[in-house]
Structures are given as structure tokens and as C-alpha cells.
Amino acid sequence: MDESKDHLEQRCPRLGGPVSFRYCRISGDDVSACWKIFDCWWEVFDVAGYLNKHLPEDKFNILVNTEPKPKVVSLIELIEQAQKGAS
Template sequence: MITDYDHLEIRCPMLGHPLNFSYCRTANLGEPCRKILDCWFERFPVENFARQNFSREAMEKIAASPKPKILGILEIVQRAQAVKKNEEATRK
């Protein structure tokens, strides 16, 4: 049932205070918060829950949400390493 996890509580990283899952799944005018998978994956199988309960449009919005900063930083490092590797290969 869509309300099965509504009672679970978490500290929201955006709002800075505790709230229940019921808020997260309805945070955007009844649609889920775009960070819902990131925030809840350690607590219960939220991805399965989302697939079963959210619309395709809602899932697309979640999937299109910005990447966590650390992923962006890792991509920059990987690109820099690739450029360095290419420079070294062209010198030889």
C-alpha cells in the first residue's frame, strides 16, 4: 500500500529537520521529492516502492534530478586523468 512507509522518519538534508516519508512522497504538489531515492535507499527498498507506486512522469523527474556533487567531482577527475593520459600518449 502506498502509505506503508509513511510513518518512517528521516532528517531532511534540504530542510534541515526531521520529517516523515509521507512528506517525501508528496513534497511537490502531491508528487515525490526528486531526492527520494537518495534519501531513503538505506532505510527500505524505496526504488521498488517508487516503481510500484509512482507514475512514469514522476519516475522520469526523479531520474533526471541533478547528480550528487561527489559524482560531478569524480567525473571531472576522470576527465582530467583521460586528458593527461592522451597528452602522455601523444608525447611518445
């Protein structure tokens, strides 16, 4: 993986504070990139070209085809995970 972009920073709309590009490219499910990575970085550099070059094809395709989840679905999933963890 090319780490030359890792130091770039951006305000994360999910966390409400600055995060590095490195965080964005590993913070998704299965240690893949965050599903919002195209949205958040396209104005800064050619993030699609970068990920296409550096991610395995299957992971890139998953990322491209990931639909943003409505907030309520994310919340329900978090509650379910917490309940599983508690039992």
C-alpha cells in the same frame, strides 16, 4: 498509493529536522516526490522499487532523471518566484 511507509522518519538535509516519508513523497513540484528521495531513503528500504511500483511511469521517470540543482540556482528561482508574487 501504499501508505505503509508513510510513518518512517528521516532527518531532512534541506529542512534540518525530521520529516516523514509521506512528506518526502508529496513535497516535490506538482505534488510529486522530492527530487532527493532516492538519496535520502535508499539505506532505509527499497525506495526505488517502492516508487517504481506506486508512481505513474512518467512521474517515476522524471524523478529518476532529475538532476540535483546547485543551491545558487534554487536561490535564484526562489527570488524570482518572490518577485513574481510581489508584482
